[in-house]
Amino acid sequence: MKVKNSILLFLCVLFISSCGKSFDSQEEMTAFITDEDNGYQYKKTVNGVDYTLQYRPTDLLVKQELSDKYTDKQVEDLRKQYGKYIYFNLSMSKNNQELLNGLARDKERFGQMVNDLAFGMEEKVHLFTPKKDTLAMADFIYPRMYGMTDATTLMIVYPRDEKFMQEEYLNFTIEDLGLDTGEIKFKVKTSELKDEPQLRF
Template sequence: MVKNSLLTVLLVLIITSCSKTFDTQEEMNEYLKDEDKGYNYRKTVVGVDYVLQYRPTDLLVKQELGDKADASQVDKLREKYSKYMYFNLSMSKNNQELLNGVARDKAKFGQMVNELAFGMEEKVHVYTPEKDTLAMADFIYPRMYGMSNATSILIVYPRDVKYLNQDHLNFVIQDLGLDTGDIKFKLNSKALQKEPQLQF
């Protein structure tokens, strides 16, 4: 238990010692959108748009803190969230949620709702170049009922130094019944190690 806490503290120190720092969440979000920085990946296959964006620890800290910037709380929350890597996967077709495209086919609609809500650990995989697979920690699929222009899922993986020391990580989304085949992104491990921070 003590060993795990020390590793987490060491990891937080490593991340904080060599990362880019921003004064506002808006500035950080702009930085993250730049595909050259290694936090944002895009692909369009047979009319389906995929956007995968990494969410740095401090964005989750800020979300929980709100406007209260208490230094002791910041450290506590950084330790809590830095144990994981958070990815926002956004998928759309014709600038609409995926479910809108299959709404007329009840069987396909039901199957896709089921996969999005309960089966993403079977459909999304992260693995190293040597094919070591990371086990998904969690995923959150908020139903938007047509109120959004994309289907978004927050996907969570444990942050393990031995995996992040690899040259890259492969993020693969299996075909969700849209005839896209498997969608693969090559994640920049160095960028994940030096994730940007917010100035609290």
């Protein structure tokens, strides 16, 4: 009887672990989502420009908001707050540098790209269904790093619209930013967004 119970317990644990991906630390989760095989990160290189699109799970944003001491209710409230949206980090680099580094000598192109990155990404980046229904961007954040990093990185935020989440995948596109790349397109599987990894708080 004990053997049967042990086997049953093992199968239950195996089933639960296969259904939901949960991690004890932010570092473990980050390692998981940066593995392209897991469906949370996508990469392309076009005309020497490296693009990386990474889904940012809700719990990573919750973790940033929590102090050293927190309650279960605070975690629950923050999950509800951040769970209304889906978040992507979009990184772009050329020669392992921020995009602006290569344009420093061309004042006109430099100024145009600064303007696009700081104010115009809702017109350059799009998320839509296979039927071309477009999800309106809720916000985007572009922190100027002034050459301190090896890529230009933005956080792109969209509402977690259940109608869009029912699709098998969503198309994430980036228009040409003046780098002769043409439009860059990623197919994002919604199954991974709905079954996103969590942290064990």
